[in-house]
Amino acid sequence: MASTPLSSDSKHGGHSHIINPWVLFFNMLWLMFLLVITFIASEFDFGNVIINNVVAMLIATVKAVFVIWIFMGVMHASKLAKIWVVTGFGVLFLMFGILGDYATRQYEPVSGWETNVPNNGGSAFPREWPPQKKPEQVGENFRPRG
Amino acid sequence: MSAIPADPNVTAVSATPRTETNYLNADWSIKSWLLTGDHKRIGILYLVTVSFFFFLGSIAAGLIRYELTAPAGFILESETYNKVFSAHGIIMVFLFLIVAIPAILGNFLLPLMIGARDMAFPRLNLLSWYLFMIGGACIMGGMINGGVDSGWTFYVPYSSMYANSNVTMVLTGIFIAGFSSITTGINFIVTTHKMRAPGMTWFRLPLMVWALYATGVVIILGTPVVAVTLLCIIFERVFHLPIFSAELGGDPVLFQHLFWFYSHPAVYIMILPAFGVQSELIANFARKRVFGYHLIAFSSLAIAGLGFLVWGHHMFISSESMYQGVVFSLISFLVAIPSAIKVFNWTATLYKGNIRLQTPMIYALGFIGLFTIGGLTGLFLGCLGTDVHLTNTYFIVAHFHYVMVGGAVTAFLGGLHYWWPKMTGRLYPESIAKWNAVLVFIGFNLTFFPQFIVGFMGMPRRYHYYYFAPEFQPYHIMSTLGSTVLALSFIIPGLYLTRSLTKGAKASANPWGAHGLEWETSSPPPTSNFLQIPVVLDEVYDFDPVTEHEQDKAAQALEVPSYLSNEAKSIESEKEKR
Amino acid sequence: MAAIASDHGHGHGHDEALHHQFEDMEQQNDSYIVGMWTFLVTEVMFFGALFLIYTLYRSMYQLDFYLAHKVLDTRMGMINTFVLLFSSFTVAMSVRFAQLQNRMGVLAMLGITQICAGTFMVIKYFEYQEKFGHHLYPGPGFGSSPSYLNGASPNFAQLYFGLYFGMTGLHGLHVLIGMIVIGYLMAKWWRNSPMVTKDYIPTELVGLYWHFVDLVWIFLFPLMYLMPKP
Numbered sequence: 001m002a003s004t005p006l007s008s009d010s011k012h013g014g015h016s017h018i019i020n021p022w023v024l025f026f027n028m029l030w031l032m033f034l035l036v037i038t039f040i041a042s043e044f045d046f047g048n049v050i051i052n053n054v055v056a057m058l059i060a061t062v063k064a065v066f067v068i069w070i071f072m073g074v075m076h077a078s079k080l081a082k083i084w085v086v087t088g089f090g091v092l093f094l095m096f097g098i099l100g101d102y103a104t105r106q107y108e109p110v111s112g113w114e115t116n117v118p119n120n121g122g123s124a125f126p127r128e129w130p131p132q133k134k135p136e137q138v139g140e141n142f143r144p145r146g
Numbered sequence: 147m148s149a150i151p152a153d154p155n156v157t158a159v160s161a162t163p164r165t166e167t168n169y170l171n172a173d174w175s176i177k178s179w180l181l182t183g184d185h186k187r188i189g190i191l192y193l194v195t196v197s198f199f200f201f202l203g204s205i206a207a208g209l210i211r212y213e214l215t216a217p218a219g220f221i222l223e224s225e226t227y228n229k230v231f232s233a234h235g236i237i238m239v240f241l242f243l244i245v246a247i248p249a250i251l252g253n254f255l256l257p258l259m260i261g262a263r264d265m266a267f268p269r270l271n272l273l274s275w276y277l278f279m280i281g282g283a284c285i286m287g288g289m290i291n292g293g294v295d296s297g298w299t300f301y302v303p304y305s306s307m308y309a310n311s312n313v314t315m316v317l318t319g320i321f322i323a324g325f326s327s328i329t330t331g332i333n334f335i336v337t338t339h340k341m342r343a344p345g346m347t348w349f350r351l352p353l354m355v356w357a358l359y360a361t362g363v364v365i366i367l368g369t370p371v372v373a374v375t376l377l378c379i380i381f382e383r384v385f386h387l388p389i390f391s392a393e394l395g396g397d398p399v400l401f402q403h404l405f406w407f408y409s410h411p412a413v414y415i416m417i418l419p420a421f422g423v424q425s426e427l428i429a430n431f432a433r434k435r436v437f438g439y440h441l442i443a444f445s446s447l448a449i450a451g452l453g454f455l456v457w458g459h460h461m462f463i464s465s466e467s468m469y470q471g472v473v474f475s476l477i478s479f480l481v482a483i484p485s486a487i488k489v490f491n492w493t494a495t496l497y498k499g500n501i502r503l504q505t506p507m508i509y510a511l512g513f514i515g516l517f518t519i520g521g522l523t524g525l526f527l528g529c530l531g532t533d534v535h536l537t538n539t540y541f542i543v544a545h546f547h548y549v550m551v552g553g554a555v556t557a558f559l560g561g562l563h564y565w566w567p568k569m570t571g572r573l574y575p576e577s578i579a580k581w582n583a584v585l586v587f588i589g590f591n592l593t594f595f596p597q598f599i600v601g602f603m604g605m606p607r608r609y610h611y612y613y614f615a616p617e618f619q620p621y622h623i624m625s626t627l628g629s630t631v632l633a634l635s636f637i638i639p640g641l642y643l644t645r646s647l648t649k650g651a652k653a654s655a656n657p658w659g660a661h662g663l664e665w666e667t668s669s670p671p672p673t674s675n676f677l678q679i680p681v682v683l684d685e686v687y688d689f690d691p692v693t694e695h696e697q698d699k700a701a702q703a704l705e706v707p708s709y710l711s712n713e714a715k716s717i718e719s720e721k722e723k724r
Numbered sequence: 725m726a727a728i729a730s731d732h733g734h735g736h737g738h739d740e741a742l743h744h745q746f747e748d749m750e751q752q753n754d755s756y757i758v759g760m761w762t763f764l765v766t767e768v769m770f771f772g773a774l775f776l777i778y779t780l781y782r783s784m785y786q787l788d789f790y791l792a793h794k795v796l797d798t799r800m801g802m803i804n805t806f807v808l809l810f811s812s813f814t815v816a817m818s819v820r821f822a823q824l825q826n827r828m829g830v831l832a833m834l835g836i837t838q839i840c841a842g843t844f845m846v847i848k849y850f851e852y853q854e855k856f857g858h859h860l861y862p863g864p865g866f867g868s869s870p871s872y873l874n875g876a877s878p879n880f881a882q883l884y885f886g887l888y889f890g891m892t893g894l895h896g897l898h899v900l901i902g903m904i905v906i907g908y909l910m911a912k913w914w915r916n917s918p919m920v921t922k923d924y925i926p927t928e929l930v931g932l933y934w935h936f937v938d939l940v941w942i943f944l945f946p947l948m949y950l951m952p953k954p
């Protein structure tokens with residue numbers, strides 16, 4: 001506890017790290033390359049819509065990591081900045097826990113819910129056990145807003 | 147106090163001569179107040195405006211209470227009643243509780259406590275006050291224009307489809323006020339990280355600073371979520387962008403999820419700084435090192451973290467999945483642990499302390515009891531089975547008033563009295579303040595304890611007709627009676643504190659004999675807080691109850707109030723020790 | 725608590741860019757960087773909530789969202805992404821030039837960034853205009869030219885376009901704010917203000933903000949424009 005806070009928190013900072021322009025340039029090229037990959041991957045079918053979506057998001061995440069790490073300079077930033085980046089995305093991830101609600105609703109052992117609902121245009125996934133394929137959603141439940 | 151140099155004149159900054167110019171009288175022009183970057187002045191600006199909003203919110207509360215004395219109402223129409231309780235909730239939550247302790251006491255104290263000249267971003271701090279004022283003006287504008295009736299929770303479709311357009315105005319106000327909150331949070335975080343005086347290590351920080359830091363974290367992680375959620379409603383109303391409209395397949399329950407993802411942490415925005423105030427008060431008036439410093443500090447962070455994991459306990463009876471309900475219920479019980487740690491540590495601090503029952507301490511002791519009741523009833527509500535019975539009854543109303551009024555407001559009053567000499571340079575009248583603190587306690591319990599009972603019996607919240615159950619009436623009358631007492635006990639401090647501004651005795655730099663950097667500078671502090679930046683050599687709570695006790699005796703022999711002569715004697719005893 | 729007056733006095737007057745509450749430039753720069761990152765965290769949460777809403781609705785109405793999204797012009801989206809990635813590079817370069825105190829370099833790079841941002845907004849404008857023309861803006865007239873819905877349910881398609889306009893609109897607003905801030909920064913550089921020339925941090929902060937805008941688009945583009953067939 002003897003160290004003063006100013007020195008413990010700020011190993012970096014004042015003397016900034018000047019980044020090599022070629023690193024920036026190649027990072028940009030690499031990101032553009034990944035962009036093309038994103039496009040190609042979206043045309044390509046990996047066998048399953050979930051996998052397709054996951055692939056798309058993985059590539060986007062890789063791109064994001066490169067933007068954050070190199071363009072935003074987190075590579076050379078203080079530990080504190082790194083902690084904030086991780087916390088921010090960590091809590092965002094936590095918030096996606098909201099989806100857990102929707103994902104588990106269908107397993108609720110509530111009798112009566114499973115009676116045939118022609119269209120689940122409402123708020124919830126169908127509550128069926130075992131979960132069955134969702135009914136076709138196209139073109140039904142049409143009520144234009146006035 | 148091991149490392150003090152021999153010469154007492156160099157020892158404490160308080161020993162430097164009282165400066166004649168301080169932050170209050172440095173410049174009297176209105177412009178110098180409205181364009182100030184000084185965190186102390188911004189704290190005072192907040193104090194004035196927030197008190198005004200508190201007054202408005204209290205009027206709404208009074209209307210609600212008087213309406214409820216009769217089973218079929220007698221003052222307000224049903225629609226007006228809805229608008230009044232919404233106004234009460236919105237003003238109290240968004241314009242009073244969320245701002246009160248962080249923006250008034252926090253702004254004023256944080257730089258003083260860590261030995262800094264100012265916040266890290268003074269202009270941002272000022273911007274925060276202006277945003278708050280603009281937000282407040284929008285909210286008040288919407289209310290004057292006819293008001294909203296969706297409650298402070300703005301559940302869709304009450305706020306989207308079945309509301310009038312004032313809702314847009316009020317939501318815009320809350321959105322803007324949210325950014326005021328965010329800027330304050332950013333300032334707290336950066337200031338705590340970067341502005342500490344030399345030697346002020348993390349574990350020497352006053353617990354108030356830990357609490358404010360945790361509050362800042364909650365603010366910046368939670369507030370944007372509610373901002374964008376409310377923005378979605380604005381989008382829906384103004385630009386026809388459907389986001390939560392059930393008739394198009396949108397999900398109103400999603401709104402509740404997102405709203406509570408912020409609003410549960412928001413209750414910790416209200417209570418965490420109160421915990422901080424509480425730790426300061428207890429340590430100082432028990433004249434004892436706070437018990438379990440590290441535990442209190444880390445429990446603040448634990449609350450900030452766990453607070454983000456329990457939002458679903460407000461939605462047990464919405465269509466939330468049962469499985470998630472179970473998880474949220476479990477985590478809600480976990481949240482009680484860090485809160486309980488704090489309560490136990492405060493009581494342990496009292497043990498063998500040299501307790502001085504002055505006004506702030508009376509508030510602090512009241513806080514412990516009231517917060518404990520509030521927190522424990524929270525556990526009833528966090529329990530899946532009982533919540534089905536208790537939700538949307540007056541039991542909930544009682545629960546959150548015990549934590550928000552019994553907790554946050556009590557701590558705010560205690561803190562205001564404690565730091566009043568520092569903020570204004572004047573002492574408030576001790577005896578009347580002491581009795582008033584007791585009055586707050588009595589009035590509060592009289593108001594809200596009957597609500598537990600009547601809620602348990604089944605009185606729904608947000609209803610103003612209960613002719614179906616006339617047996618509720620005695621409880622409502624009791625509650626209204628209590629609220630009158632409570633109102634009185636809020637008016638009295640308003641009067642005597644205002645009066646003390648001109649008539650009160652001048653305060654010395656450290657009227658309580660308290661420890662902490664804010665007491666080392668003059669009262670009121672100079673504009674730059676410290677004539678020279680202090681170097682911290684020891685932790686804040688190095689009270690020694692035994693010597694304190696002897697000092698008290700000596701003071702009695704001298705027939706001088708101990709808190710006045712304390713300062714001089716502590717220097718003497720220092721000399722003796724050496 | 726023991727406290728003595730510290731020996732080293734204020735850092736006043738040493739540096740034109742130093743504010744009074746700080747001791748030295750290092751403390752000030754660190755504070756600004758930490759402050760900016762905390763602000764960006766709030767921005768992450770801000771857009772994060774929208775992404776959450778989008779994820780939920782898209783998983784609920786996959787087919788309709790897929791059909792509705794076909795109206796979007798992927799080519800335009802691609803070009804916009806390239807433009808933003810390139811502008812991220814130029815902004816990063818401008819920070820580098822600011823560190824080297826190369827005034828013309830900074831101005832040139834920021835100028836290119838402004839042009840990129842303008843291009844982005846113009847392309848977005850044409851995209852929006854097309855959607856409006858096809859009655860794809862949610863509200864009373866939505867879907868009055870049903871052929872553009874590609875068979876998607878008008879209700880769920882409205883949800884999709886609500887989110888499309890909401891999210892890209894907010895993103896566009898951020899681009900616009902970015903343009904204003906960059907313009908302000910350029911003016912400062914142009915006038916040789918010591919606030920920016922003596923201290924690269926203002927440029928760095930604007931750069932961080934701009935990268936964040938890019939970051940949001942990196943996720944928006946595949947989510948909105950490149951949906952796999954369910």
Ligand code: HEM
Nearest residue numbers: 413416417459460478482521524525527528537546549550
């Ligand atoms: C000890 C931990 C706590 C637990 C386990 C807890 C639990 C709960 C639960 C389960 C509810 C929802 C009841 C329902 O709607 O059915 C609730 C409501 C509420 N709690 Fe707490 N609580 C705690 C502490 C606090 C604190 C410290 C505050 C404020 C400072 C607070 C403020 C509120 C508010 C404002 C509501 C009502 C929201 C509304 O519906 O308008 N709670 N609490």
Ligand SMILES: [Cu+2]
Nearest residue numbers: 410456459460
């Ligand atoms: Cu809660």
